[in-house]
Amino acid sequence: MFDDLRDLYQEVIFDHNRNPRNFRVMKNPDREVEGFNPLCGDRLTLFLKFQGGEISDVSFQGSGCAISTASVSLMTEIVKGKTENEAEELFQQFHAMTTGKDDQIDLEAIGKLAVLAGVREYPARVKCATLAWHTLDAALKNEEKSISTE
Amino acid sequence: MTTFPIEKIREDFPILKEKIGNNPLVYLDNAATCQKPQAVIDSISHLYMHEYANVHRGVHTLSVKATDRYEGAREKVKNFINATSTKEIIFVKGTTEAINLIAQSFGKTNIKAGDEILITAMEHHSNIVPWQILCKETGAVLKVAPINLQGELIFAEFEHLISDKTKLVSVVHMSNALGTINPVKAIIAAAKAKNIAVLLDGAQAIPHISVDVQALDCDFYAFSGHKLYAPSGIGVLYGKQALLEAMPPYQSGGDMIRKVTFEATEYNGLPYKFEAGTPSIADVVGLGAAIDYLTAIGMDNIAAYEAELLDYATEKAKGIAALKIIGEAKDKGAILSFVLDKIHPHDIGTMLDSLGIAVRAGHHCAMPVMDFFEVPATARASFAIYNSKQEIDVLMNGIEQLIEVFG
Numbered sequence: 001m002f003d004d005l006r007d008l009y010q011e012v013i014f015d016h017n018r019n020p021r022n023f024r025v026m027k028n029p030d031r032e033v034e035g036f037n038p039l040c041g042d043r044l045t046l047f048l049k050f051q052g053g054e055i056s057d058v059s060f061q062g063s064g065c066a067i068s069t070a071s072v073s074l075m076t077e078i079v080k081g082k083t084e085n086e087a088e089e090l091f092q093q094f095h096a097m098t099t100g101k102d103d104q105i106d107l108e109a110i111g112k113l114a115v116l117a118g119v120r121e122y123p124a125r126v127k128c129a130t131l132a133w134h135t136l137d138a139a140l141k142n143e144e145k146s147i148s149t150e
Numbered sequence: 151m152t153t154f155p156i157e158k159i160r161e162d163f164p165i166l167k168e169k170i171g172n173n174p175l176v177y178l179d180n181a182a183t184c185q186k187p188q189a190v191i192d193s194i195s196h197l198y199m200h201e202y203a204n205v206h207r208g209v210h211t212l213s214v215k216a217t218d219r220y221e222g223a224r225e226k227v228k229n230f231i232n233a234t235s236t237k238e239i240i241f242v243k244g245t246t247e248a249i250n251l252i253a254q255s256f257g258k259t260n261i262k263a264g265d266e267i268l269i270t271a272m273e274h275h276s277n278i279v280p281w282q283i284l285c286k287e288t289g290a291v292l293k294v295a296p297i298n299l300q301g302e303l304i305f306a307e308f309e310h311l312i313s314d315k316t317k318l319v320s321v322v323h324m325s326n327a328l329g330t331i332n333p334v335k336a337i338i339a340a341a342k343a344k345n346i347a348v349l350l351d352g353a354q355a356i357p358h359i360s361v362d363v364q365a366l367d368c369d370f371y372a373f374s375g376h377k378l379y380a381p382s383g384i385g386v387l388y389g390k391q392a393l394l395e396a397m398p399p400y401q402s403g404g405d406m407i408r409k410v411t412f413e414a415t416e417y418n419g420l421p422y423k424f425e426a427g428t429p430s431i432a433d434v435v436g437l438g439a440a441i442d443y444l445t446a447i448g449m450d451n452i453a454a455y456e457a458e459l460l461d462y463a464t465e466k467a468k469g470i471a472a473l474k475i476i477g478e479a480k481d482k483g484a485i486l487s488f489v490l491d492k493i494h495p496h497d498i499g500t501m502l503d504s505l506g507i508a509v510r511a512g513h514h515c516a517m518p519v520m521d522f523f524e525v526p527a528t529a530r531a532s533f534a535i536y537n538s539k540q541e542i543d544v545l546m547n548g549i550e551q552l553i554e555v556f557g
């Protein structure tokens with residue numbers, strides 16, 4: 001059963017869904033942004049701290065589906081220690097991957113995030129995976145307090 | 151009751167032969183929209199192939215035929231809900247437009263600053279937002295009667311909220327998010343005692359329950375064709391004739407006028423006053439065919455069969471430890487809304503889809519209901535006349551499998 005779904009629900013995704021990384025409230029964050037997907041009601045709050053031009057700490061709170069939880073969990077792992085520009089670059093890469101623009105992807109940079117590539121076959125689920133990154137993007141641009149995928 | 155002809159009915163719906171991937175389709179998203187029987191599909195192609203022209207306009211043969219079909223469907227709707235006259239049957243796009251029509255036409259003329267509009271906590275967004283807009287425009291106040299943890303209206307609170315300022319009660323007949331069937335007779339009686347107009351949102355009730363607007367004594371009743379095995383893009387607003395007569399037009403243009411000069415316009419009579427422009431002719435004809443189809447089966451037979459399906463599904467669902475049913479009203483239609491421990495409804499939706507099972511995962515356009523039950527969303531299986539117990543087994547088996555996979 002569910003054989004067709006192996007590309008979407010990889011074991012890494014189940015793992016991050018069961019045990020999300022950096023899942024905590026941060027005291028005195030430099031930035032705190034809320035992301036919301038009105039389609040499914042997913043909500044997340046992203047916390048960031050910066051030091052010496054790098055993201056020194058990142059954490060999140062919220063509830064969502066397995067795809068969105070795994071996506072934000074993986075994101076917090078990969079962007080820690082990155083500069084803002086590097087994080088922005090990863091966002092572009094992730095975006096290209098989930099919208100099927102393979103030629104623009106640097107597989108090495110993307111690393112573990114590649115487990116989320118399967119969502120591009122599920123148009124209804126792409127937003128679940130990208131919510132985390134849109135929220136990070138807004139936090140880095142320091143645009144708004146709250147963003148929505150719609 | 152003789153046994154329900156489920157096999158025959160399934161044969162009538164061509165889409166049920168579709169496969170989703172390698173699996174037979176198990177369509178359980180009927181509360182969103184339901185599938186169409188061959189009779190409805192045929193009625194539309196027959197019209198376009200043999201009898202199509204604009205209605206109420208021409209003296210030529212086809213226009214007369216098309217008008218006959220169109221007005222014939224109005225007669226069928228009138229009989230289906232037992233209205234007194236076809237003048238009380240207004241064709242609109244759907245429930246949403248019907249409610250907006252009432253808000254803009256009845257609302258703007260009858261509701262003023264300080265007046266109150268009373269709804270319940272289980273309304274669909276389409277029975278919330280038009281009133282919020284009207285309240286903003288007029289200075290009226292929106293009151294919301296609460297529900298309990300079973301998803302039932304707390305009737306005493308509802309009665310308590312009826313005041314001398316209440317000008318309209320607008321209540322869902324059957325909730326799309328919970329399945330709850332509201333005690334509409336008691337609601338209407340309580341409102342009538344104070345001379346308050348009542349609008350019922352019948353979008354969900356109409357395919358499941360036999361509706362008699364005279365017996366109910368509601369002032370307005372709204373429903374959509376697409377949830378009644380008819381095409382999308384067509385719906386009905388029923389209104390008592392005296393009230394409709396007194397209301398100003400909602401939109402203006404062709405068909406809704408009797409006489410136009412550049413100085414003044416005399417409006418057409420009912421129901422045309424509210425039907426500006428060329429209507430969705432073929433969809434109206436399709437709605438008539440759907441009503442014929444359902445009438446032949448019998449609404450009471452349908453209600454009895456669906457009650458059996460819901461009981462079966464509820465019992466099976468209760469056997470799954472990780473499953474929690476959202477909405478356990480005593481009086482309930484064929485909707486099973488549920489959540490699973492630690493598994494998001496969106497994941498449930500995708501997983502079941504891979505087995506060919508179509509359910510809805512989301513807030514069902516009833517975000518306040520989700521907030522009340524403190525869930526971001528639910529998964530919802532909603533049943534129709536063509537669903538079988540065997541399909542419910544497939545659903546429950548799928549749920550058990552996905553719980554295992556998520557483990």
Ligand SMILES: Cc1ncc(COP(=O)(O)O)c(C=O)c1O
Binds near residue numbers: 244351
């Ligand atoms: C209870 C209820 N009211 C109103 C509506 C709106 O119906 P429509 O989208 O056909 O206008 C729906 C449909 O989702 C509904 O379930």
